[in-house]
Amino acid sequence: MSIEVVEKATANKIAQVFLRLVYLNTPENFDYLLRKLQLMGALKSKNVLPAYSMLDSLTMNIHNVMSTRYQLDRSRQLGVLVGTQPCSSSALSIFRAGKGSCWVPFDMFMENAMDGRNLHAISSIEFLTELSKTLQVLNRATWQETFQALWISALRLVQRGTEAVEGPFPHLYSRLCMLLAIIPLSIATIVKEEADKLDGGTVSAIKGELVSSIQILVQFFVLLSPPPATVHLANMAARKAAVVLFNLKSGNENKYNSSKNSSSTKAVGNMLHLIVEACIARNLIDTSAYFWPGYVVPLEESPHAQESPWSSLVEGSSLMELKDALIVTPASSVAELEKLYSFALSGSVEEKLAASKVLCGASLLRGWNIQEHVVQMVLKLLSTFLPPDSKSDGRYVQRMPMLHALISGISSVDAVHILSMYGLVPEVAAMLMPLCEVFGSLPPSDHTNCNFEEASVYSVFSCAFLSLLRLWKFHRPPIENALSRNGVSVWSELRLEFLLLLRNSRSALKNLYNVSKSSIFQLDPSFQKPVYIDSFPKLRAWYFQNQACIASTPTAYNRPNALHAANIILKIICHKISKGGILSANPQSALNSSMGSPPPGVQEDMYQWPTLPAWEVLEAVPFVLEAVLTACAHGRLSSRDLITGLRDLANFLPASLAAIVSYFSAEITRGIWKPVMLNGTDWPSPAATLPVVESEINEILASAGVDINISSRPRSVMPMLPLPIAALISLSITVKMEEFSHLHGIIGQGIEICATSSSWPSMQIIGALWSQKVRRWHDFIILACSQSPFIRDNAAVAQLIRSCFTSFLGPLVDGRSHYVANRGVANLLGRTLHERARLVAAPGFLYIRSCGLFPDNNFVCEEILKVVIERARALANDYSSKRPAHLRSDCMPLSAAWSMVEQISSLAAIMLCHAGGVNLIRLLYEHILPTLLLSAGEDKLGSAGHVCSLFEGCALAYVLLWSGASIWGVGETSAAYASIYTSKRQRIVDRHLEFMAKVMEGNIVLGCGETTWRSYVLSFVGLLVDFVPTWILEVKLETLQKLASGLRKWHKGDLALSLLERGGKKAVTSVVESLL
Template identity: 50%
Template sequence: METELETTMISTSHLDQLISSELKASEVHSEAPLLRSLDLSRRLQEKGISLPSPNLAEILVSSLCFSQHTPSLWKLLDQAMASRLVAPIQILALLTQKVVPERREQAGAYRLYLELVRRYAVALPPFGVTVPSIDKIVMSIDEALQLSRTYGVQEMDMGRAIVLFIFTVIKILVDSVLEDCGFPYARTDMHRSSDIQASASNTLLALEIVEKIIINKKAQVFLRLISINMPEQFNNLVERLQLVEAHISNITSPSTINVASNMLVTIQKALTYAIHRLDKHPQLGVLFNTRPRNSSLPKNSSDGNSSCWIPFDMFMENAMDGHHLHVVSAIEVLTELIKALQVLNQATWQETFQALWLSGLRNVQRGRDQVEGPIPDLDARLSILLAIVPLSIVPLVNNVRIRRLGLVTSLQLLGQFSALLTPHPAFVTLANEAATKAAVFISGMKGITNPIPKANGNMLHLIVEASIARNLIDTSAYFWPGYVVPSAQLPNEPHLARDSPWTAFMGGAPLTASLEKALTITPAPSVAELEKLYLIALNGSEEEGPMASRILCGASLICGWNFQEHAVHMVVKLLSPATSIDSSEIEIENRYISHMRMLNSLLLSMASVNTVHILSLYGLIPEVAAALMPICEAFGSLSPPSNHKSCLPEETSVYSVFSYAFLLLLRLWKFYRPPQEHCAPTRGAQARRELTLDYLLLLRNGRVSLNNPNAKPVYIEFFPKLRAWYFQNQACISSTLSGLSNKNPVHQVANMILNMVWTGRGSSGTANCFSNSSSSGSINGVPPISGSGTTEESCQRPTLPAWEILEAIPFVLEAALTACAYGQLSSRDLTTGLRHIVDFLPASLAVIVTYFSAEITRGIWKPVHLNGIDWPSPAANLFSFDVEIKDILASAGVDVPCNYPRGSIPMLPLTIAALLSLTITFKLDRSCDFMHGIIGHALENCASSSSWPSMPIVGALWAQKVRRWHHFILLSCTRAPFSRDKNAAAQLIKSCFTSFLGPLSLTEGSDFVSRQGASGLFGHIQVDRGPYIPVAPGTLYVYSCRYFHDIHYVSEVVFRMIMKRARILADEYVRSNGMAPRVRSDSSAASLASALSKVRQSTSLGACMLVITGGPKLVQVLYEETFPTLLLLGEADSKGPMHGILCGYAVAYLLFYSGVFVWGVDEAPPAFTWVYSSKRARVFGRHLEFVAKIVEGDLKPICQPGAWKAFVKCFIGLVIRFTPTWIRVLSLETVTKLAKGLRRWNEPELSLALLEQAGPAALSAVVEALSST
C-alpha cells in the first residue's frame, strides 16, 4: 500500500512539473489569453494529458499570488474555463477557498472572482462524456469546500458535488454580505476577521450574483433538492437571507434593499415550481386539480358536498360494526385519513374540519332509529363524534395557528346545518346542560348570579364542550354570535334541581347500593372522580371495590365523552393489579386472588357490547388480551369448592372469574377459525387478515416498547396452561379428535363430566364413553348414555381446575353427539346436558362453539328435521322471515331467491341444530352479555359454514324467542347470502355505485336517481321514521363485506365497475365536445375536468370499499395481482383513444386512492405503521418495478397504448403531487428507468419532478437530466 501511494505521489508530482513547463512554454510563444489557452491545450494533448485537467486547475489557482496577480493570468483562467481546459466548477471551488477569506484585503481579486462566479457557477459539465479525471476533479472540489464533512455525504460524485457546490457558494456569498453589513453570522473556517472597511460595491455585486444564481431555473432545482433532502441546511440559508434583508440598509441605498426580499420570494417560488409546472401542464394539470369544483358547503344541508369526503362517512359507519374489532386506535386512523383527504381534495383546514364534523353528525343521525339488539347503540355513535373526532384533531392543530383558526371557523359555521344539529330526545337534556353552562359562564362574567339562566341546546353545544375539554378551543366560544339562545320555557333540569351524585361521592359519602346506581347512570364530571374510583376499586374494601369497578364501566365509560379516554385506560389498567416485574408466580396469583371480587364485577361489566366496542375504538384490544391472559392462567389453575354447582352472576367463584375473563379474551379474536397455516389455499383465505392471539401480543409488545424500552414483553409461552389449551383448540379445528387411552387423565375427567350431566346405563350407573379394552382409546361403538337427567345423588361433580375441564369437553361432546346421532340420547336431553355443562363452567361454551364449528365444516353429521318434536321448529315464521330477508336485500338492489318455500320441512345438520337449541335456552339480560358476544358470532359462523342456507332458520327461531329483536335478527340474516353467492356481492357493489353516483343510464337504478352522495349511499336522514326501514346499500355493504367468501372477486368487480363508468364518461365527453375523441386545447378542459371529477368520485368510493373489505392485504392484492392480471390478460378497448385515456386515469386514481387510504400520505405513528403501512415500501416498490418493465418494453400490455401511457403519467403524477415521500423508498434503478421512459414520451417536467423526489441517491440523475435539456 505504501509503495502504491509513493508511486501515485511521484506520478502526480511529475505530472505537475510537466504541466507547469508547458504552461511556461505557452506563455513564451503567445501572450494573448485566447491564443495561449489554445496553445496550452495543444501541448497538453500532445503529451497525452486528458482534459479537463484537475492538476492544471490547481496550478493555475496556486499561481494567483495576491501580491502580484496580473489581469493576464485571470484572463487565461477565464479562457481555460471557457475552453474546458479545466473544469469551471473546480476552479470556482478552489478560488472560493482562496479568495473569499481575503476579500477585504484583495477587493480586486474578489471582484474578478465574482465575475467568474457570474459566468460559470451554473454552467453544468456535459454528462454522458467520458472524463478520465472526473474522480480527481470531484475530490478536489470536495476537499476545497469540505462538502463531505459539512453535509455528511458518504460517497461524493459529480452530481452531488455540483448541487452542493451551488448551495455552498450561495451560502458563502450570503455570509460574506452579512459580515460586510457588520453582522458576523455563522463564521466558517474560511472567514477571518479584519478591520479593513469592506467594499460596498463588491458587497452589492455579491448580492446581485446570488440573486442571479437563484433565479436560474437549474439552480432552483438544486435548491429544491436541498430543501427536500437537507431541510435544516436549507432553512439555515433562508434565515441568512432574512438577516440580509434586515441589515442590508447598513451599507447600501434604499433602492437596493428589495434585492434580498426578491431573493426570498424567488426561493419560495422555486420550492413550489415543481408543483406549479405540473398543475399548469396542458394535459396533466387537470388531473392534479383534485379540489372539488364547488367546494362551498350549502347551508342547512345534510350532505354538504359529501361526495369528495365520503371516506369520512365510510370510516365512521365501518367503526360502528360491532362484529369487527380494531387493533389500531380509531383516533390514529382518523388522523391519517384527515391528513390524506385534506391533501387529496386540496382543501383548506376549515373545509376539512367542517366536512369531518358533518360526517360525524350524519353518523349520529343515522343511529336515531337504530334497531334493538346486541349491537353498539347511539352512545357509541356519539363517542365517535364527541371523543374520537376531537382526539383525532388534537395532533393536527397543536402549535399550528392556521389550523386552529380553521377549526374554530368550522365550528362557527356548523350552526348553518340545523337539520343535523337536532339532538336525539334522549340527549336533549345533555345539550341543554351544555348550552346552559355557557349561559351561566357569560352571566358570571357580567356579574349576574340570579336567576340562573337557561338556554336551548343542540349537538353543536356538545361538540364545543368536547372540543374545550381537549383544549382545542377555549371558553371564548361561549361568546360566538348566536351560540347561547336563552329560553324561559325549559323545565327545571335535573342538574339544577338537585346536587349531582358525584358531589356527594367526592364529599366523602360511602358507596352504597343507591349511590352506586346513581353514579353508574351519571357520567363523571371530570377526571378527578375517575381517579378516586380507580383507587377505591384497587385498594377499597371487598364491598366497595366491586362497586367502584362497576361504576367505572357505567355511564362514565359509555357516555362520558369529554373524558372517555381516561376512563378507558383506567378500566384496562384495573385488569392488571399492580405487581412487581420480578414477582414470583405465587405472588402474582395471590395478588389476583385478593382482588377476585373486584375482577369478577369488572369482567362482567366489561362484557357488554358497548364496552367492548369502545375498547376497540381506542385500539386497546391487544392490551386487554395481554391483561386477561394472566387472569385466565391464575384462576384456571385453581379448583372450585366442593359444593360448586353453577356460576351465577351475583356470586363470585374461581370458575366465574375464569369464565368471564376467558370468554372476553376469546371474543377478541376468531378463536373458532382455523389457523392460517391450515387454511385452504383459496384466494379469499389468503387476502383477509384475521386476528390471532399471537398477533395481538406482538402488537401489544411493540406498543409497550415504544413507551418503555425496558418493559418486558408478553408471550403465550409465559402461560403454559393457556398455551396448552390454545394448541388443543387449533388441533380440534384442524382435524378430528384422536382417541384417548384409559390411562390418560382426560379419560377420567371426561367420564366425570358425563356422569355429572347424563346418567349412564349398566350396573355401575356411570356413563363410561371410553372403551377400557381399546388401546387407542377411540370411541367403541355407541356410548352408553341414557336420556334421563342427572340428580345430585347419581353423580359426583368434578372439583377440578377449569383447564382440566376444558381439555376433556371436546371428547364429551363427541360422545354426546354420537349418542344422539344413533338415537341413544334424545335431542332434548342433549340440549339440557349441554346447558348443564355451561352452567357449571360458562367457559365451556367456547369449547362447544369451537367443536361444533369444526364439525360443521367437515360435513360428517346427518341433517335432522326441525319438526317441533325432536328439535324446535321455525315453521311458524320461516317463510315470512325468508321473504322479509329477500325484500330487505331487494331494497338495497340485491336480488336473491327465497330459500325455503312455503310447506317445506326445514332441516339442519345435527351440529348446528344442537348449537342452536343450546343458545336459545339462555336468558337475554345484561347478566348474560358475556355469553351473547360468543353466541352471535358462533351462530353466524356455523350457518355460513354449512353446505346449505341455514341462517334463515337460525334467525326465524331466534325471532320467535326474542320478538323485540326481530329487526336486528332480520338484518343479521341479510349478510348470509354474501358468504356463498358471488353474484349477490357483485349486485351489492353495483348498487353502492349507483346510489352514490347515480345510474349509468336512465333505465338503470331508477330507485336511486333522486338519492346520491352520502344520503344515497347510507340512506336519507329523517327525524320521524316508521318501525321498519329498508337498508341502504352502503350500510348493508359495510356490515356484510367481511362475510364475502372471495374478496379478490371484490377487487375485480370494483375494478370493472370503475372502468365501465370511465368508458361511459368518455362517450359523454366525445358527444359533448363534438370532435375526435382525444384531448385537445383549452376549449375541452372544462368538459374533461367534469369527467375527471366524476372519475375521482367513483374511485374514491371504490377505494373505500376495498379498504374496509380487506384492509392492507386487499390493497396489496390490487397492486400485485388484480391490476397486472387485468392489464396483461384483459381485453383491449378499441372504441377510441378517449376510452383508453379515461380508463387509464381511472385505474391510476383507484390504485393511488387505495394506497393513500391504507398507507397515509406521509410518516405515521408506529402503531398505525405496523398494521397498515409497514408493507408500503415493498408493495409500492414492486408495483413501480412492474410499471418500469412495461415502460422499457420488457412486457407488453393488451390495453391500448394510450390507456397505458395515461395510467403511468397519471399515477406517477399523483404520487409526485400528493405523496412524494413514497418515492424515496424506491430503488434508484427503478426511478431512473421510469424517468427515462417519461422523457421518451416527451414528459421532461414529469420526469424531472420524479427524480427530484427520489432522495439523495438521485442527485446525480437530476443533474444529468438537467444537463441534457
C-alpha cells in the same frame, strides 16, 4: 448589485432545480436562507426601492423552488379543450357538491368502526389521524375543510344510530364516542404534530381553523339535532355556558362556579354544545366559544337542575351512599375520577368494590369528555389487582370481588367495542390471561351452578375466559389456515400470538421513545414486561388442544385425565335423561356402550357436578360433545336430552360455551353430519316465522339494490339443518343471551361461522328461530340475516357493488352519467333516523357489514375495477366533442370531470380497503391491476375510443393511489400504525413501478391500448410526485432511473425530472446528469 445577480441566478431553471434539491434533501440549509431573506425584507428602506424590488422577485423565485408540486397538464393529456362557454347551473351545482363527496372515506370508516363483530388491533384515533392527513393531501384541502368534513361525517354517523333497534351490537353510545372522543383526540394528535413541526404562530392558525370548522356547523341544523337520549346532556352543556354568562353579568368572581343563584339558569342545547365541550376538555379550544353569537339560547319553564352526585363525592360525601347514583351518572372532570380512583386503591373492601363498579358504569360508556382517562383508570386498576407473581393464588382470590366487578364491567358489548376503538384489545388480552390461568386452576367451593352475577372462582374465570376469546377468532374453521389461490393467508390477523406480539412491541416502543405520561396506554410499570403464552401453561395447553380439535376429531388424541373427567360429566348428563343410560367418552366404546340404568350401589350425591378446576372441565368438553353428538346422530340420545345436557353443562361452567362453539364450528366444516328435520317435535320448528323472515330479508336486499331469491327450497319441504348447527341454535335459544350479552359475543359469532362454513342455506332458518325466541331483537336479526346471501353468491356481491356506485354517483343511462338529486353519502350509507323506514338498508351500509363475508376478494376487486372503467367511459361520453351540438352547452368544465374521477376513485378505493385491507391492496398493486393492463380481448382496456382510453387510464391511476394512500398513509406514520399497515409499502410500490419500467423498456408486452397505458403511467407518476413524494423516497434508485428514462422517451422530461428530484439524496447524481 449582488441581489440582482442572485435574482437572475435563481430565475434560471437549472439553478432552481439545484435549489430544490437542497430544499428537499437538506431543509435545514434552506431554512437558513429563508431566515436571511425574511431579515432583509424586514430591514427594507424606502430610499433603495429598486434594489428591494429585486428582493421581492428573489423571494418569489425562492417560493417557486419550494412549490414542489408537479402540475400535470390534464387538458393536453386528455386532448380536450376546456369549454369557453358557461356551464349550466345544474352542472355547476354537481361540481360544487362533488368536492364534498371525496370525503366519503371518513363516513365509510366510521360506519365500519361501528360493527361490533370486528375488533381492531389499532385504535380508531391513530387510523383516523392518518386518514385525515391523507384526505387533506389528496383533496388539496385546508385543515378547516378537513376538520369540517370530520365533524359532518361523525354527525351523520350519530344520526344513523339505530336507537329503535335492540340487539347485542354497539348502540348510540359508541357512535357518540366517535364524535365526542375519538375525533377530538385525533384532532389533538394532528395539532400536536403540527406544533412539533412548526412554530407557535402556525399552531394558533390551525387551532383557528378548528374553531372555524366548528362554528360553520350551525348551518347543518338537521345534523345538530340531538338524539332523544342525549337531549338532557346537550341541555346541560348549553347550561354550562349560560352559567358562565350569568356569573359574568352578576359580577361573580368565579364565573365557572355553578352557584345556587345560577342554578335556575337553563338553555337549549344541541350536538354543537357537546362538540364544544369535548374540544374544551382536550384544550383544543377555550371557553371563549361560550360568547359566540347565538351559542346560548335561554330556556324558560324548565325543571330545576339537580346537583351532580359527583360534586357531592368530591365535597366529601360517602361513596357507599352515592354508589347507585354514580353508576348511572358520568363524571364530568378528571378531578372527580381521581377522587373515585383513590377509593379504588386505598378504600375499604366495600369501597373498592363500589369504586370498581362505578368506574365501569356510565363514566366508561357516556363520559365522552374524559373517556380516555376512564379507560386508562379501568385498565390501570385491573393491572394493579394483578400480582406480579402469577403464582400468588391467594392474592387473586382475596381480590376476586373487585376483579369480578371490573371484568363484568368491561364485558358488555358497548364496553368491549369502546376498548377496541381505543386500540386496547392487545392490552386487555394480556391482562385477562393471568386471570384465566389462575382462576382456571382453582377448584370451585361447591357443586352448584355458576352464577354470573356473583363473584366465584367459576364466574370470574368464565367472564375473563369468554372476554379473552372474544378478542381473537378462536373458533375459526380450518379453512382459514389455508392459502388463497394467490398465496395470501386468509387467517384472521387477530390471533392470540398476533395480539401478544403487538402488545409486546408497543411496550418496547413506549420504553424506546419515552411516551408521555398523559398517554392512555400508561399502565402499571410491572405490566410493561413482555407477555408470552408460554408463561401460562394451562392456557397454552387448552389453546393447542383447541387448535388440534379444530384440525381433527378429539378421538385422535388419547388424554386419560380428560377422558376420566369427560366420563364423570357424561354420567351426570345421562343421570338426568328420562330413559336413563350411560354414555362413555372412550373412543372405542362410545358407540357400543349400553344405555342401561345407573350402576347399582351408586348414590344420588355422586351425580353432582364435580369440583374440578375449570381447565380440566374444558379439556374434557370436546370428548363429551363427541360422545353426545354421535349418540344423537345414531338415535341413542334424543335431541331434547342432548340440548338439556348441553344447557346444564353451560349453566355449571359458562366458559364451556366456548368449547361447545369451537367444536360445533369445526364439525360443520367436515361435512359428515346429516341434516335433521326441524319438525317442532324433535327440534324447534321455524315454520311459523320463516316465510315472514324470508320476505323481510328480500325487502332489505331490494332496498339495497340486490335482486336475488334467498330461498331455494320449495315451500312444502320441511326446513332442515345439519346436526351441529341444529344443536348449537337450539342451545342458543335456551341460553339467556339477552341478559348476558357477552354470551352472544361467543354463541352469535359461532352460529355465524357455522352458517358461513356450511353449504346448506341456513341463515334465514336461524333467523326465524331466533326471532321466535327474542322478539325484541327481531329487526337486528333480520338485518344480520340479510348479509347471508353474500357469503357464497358472487352475483349478489356484484349487484351490491354496482348499487353502491349508483347510490353515490347516480345511475348510468345509455352509457352516460345521469345525475339525480338523490345521491351522495346520505344515499350511500342511509338517511337520518326519522327519514328511514324500519326494514331499509342503504347499499353502502350493507356493503360495510357484509364485506368481511365475501367469498372471493379477488372477484370483489375485479368487479370494482370494472365499475370504475364503466364510469370512466361514461364520463368520456359526457365530455366527448362528438356529442350533439345542443348538448354541449350543458357540459361541465374539465375540472368538474376531474372532480368526478376523484369521487369515483375515492369510493372505489375505500370499498377495496374495507373488503380486503392490506392484503387486497397488495394484490391490487402486484397482481390484479398489472393483469388487467396485460389482458387482451374484445373488452380490453383502450377498446372504447381515444377519449375513453384516456379517462380509463386516469381513473385506474387514481384508484391505485387513493387505495394505497388510504391504507398506508401519505407520509411517515406512527410506529404502531406502521407495524400493521405501512411496513410493506416500500416493497409493494417499488414492485409496481418496476413493472411499469419494464413495460416502458419493452420487456413486457401490453394487452391494453397504448393510449390507456400512457394515460395511466403519466397520471400515476404525476400523482406520486404531487401527493406522495414520501413513497418515491422509498423506491430503489434503479427503478426511478428506468422510469425516468421511459418518460423522457415520451417527451415528458419535466415529469421525469420531478420524479428524480423526489428520489432523495441517492438520486442527486441522476438529477444532475439529466440536466447536463
